[in-house]
Amino acid sequence: MKLKRVLQYAQDLLADAIEEGATVVDATAGNGHDTLFLAKLVGDNGQVYAFDVQKEAVDATLLRLLDEGLEHRALVLKDGHENVAKYVTKPVSAAVFNLGYLPGSDHDIITKPNTTITAIEELLKLLTIDGIIVLVIYHGHEGGKEERDAVIDYVSRLPQKHVHVLKYQFLNQQNDPPFVIALQKVKELPEQ
Ligand SMILES: C[S@@+](CC[C@H](N)C(=O)[O-])C[C@H]1O[C@@H](n2cnc3c(N)ncnc32)[C@H](O)[C@@H]1O
Numbered sequence: 001m002k003l004k005r006v007l008q009y010a011q012d013l014l015a016d017a018i019e020e021g022a023t024v025v026d027a028t029a030g031n032g033h034d035t036l037f038l039a040k041l042v043g044d045n046g047q048v049y050a051f052d053v054q055k056e057a058v059d060a061t062l063l064r065l066l067d068e069g070l071e072h073r074a075l076v077l078k079d080g081h082e083n084v085a086k087y088v089t090k091p092v093s094a095a096v097f098n099l100g101y102l103p104g105s106d107h108d109i110i111t112k113p114n115t116t117i118t119a120i121e122e123l124l125k126l127l128t129i130d131g132i133i134v135l136v137i138y139h140g141h142e143g144g145k146e147e148r149d150a151v152i153d154y155v156s157r158l159p160q161k162h163v164h165v166l167k168y169q170f171l172n173q174q175n176d177p178p179f180v181i182a183l184q185k186v187k188e189l190p191e192q
Pocket residue numbers: 027028029030031032033034035051052053054057079080081082098099100101102103109110111112115
């Protein structure tokens with residue numbers, strides 16, 4: 001047995017949580033790798049909502065879906081994930097975030113603590129019981145540590161009877177490798 005790499009672990013969590021016909025969210029579409037992965041899992045009766053603030057990312061994601069003939073399974077939105085509730089009204093089985101910047105693109109356009117936390121809050125409301133949110137946290141870039149710390153602070157304070165919060169991280173790797181935070185909703189959260 002080999003310990004799962006971080007990205008494999010994240011994908012396995014999503015695959016376990018998503019059934020055909022599910023509604024799911026890719027909160028950071030980027031080059032569309034996760035959107036495509038989710039589109040394969042939800043089947044023809046499911047729906048992926050993919051968000052990115054950059055046109056370049058939206059275009060790359062649409063192209064990746066078109067290449068596989070799966071564009072009908074995803075709605076790719078050029079908007080921030082903090083606005084998820086404007087678009088998604090159905091219960092969500094799973095959501096994924098890859099925090100940081102779009103590889104091969106402008107390193108100044110990064111996910112930010114406030115908008116990331118707002119999106120998590122909104123998704124927790126939309127999530128089904130047993131649904132999951134998977135965050136892959138890249139924190140080596142400028143601004144990454146602030147976001148990492150803010151997200152960890154926020155998720156660590158979620159009430160444990162309502163949300164199970166897990167961290168999966170290799171502790172002795174060099175150069176700020178990414179790690180996973182996973183949230184599983186186990187009971188409706190109290191209205192705020
Ligand atoms: C690490 S990349 C995502 C990589 C992607 N999952 C893939 O498969 O290529 C992070 C992405 O988040 C996007 N982003 C930044 N702020 C955002 C926001 N408020 N809402 C949605 N996407 C955002 C960036 O434009 C960037 O494309």
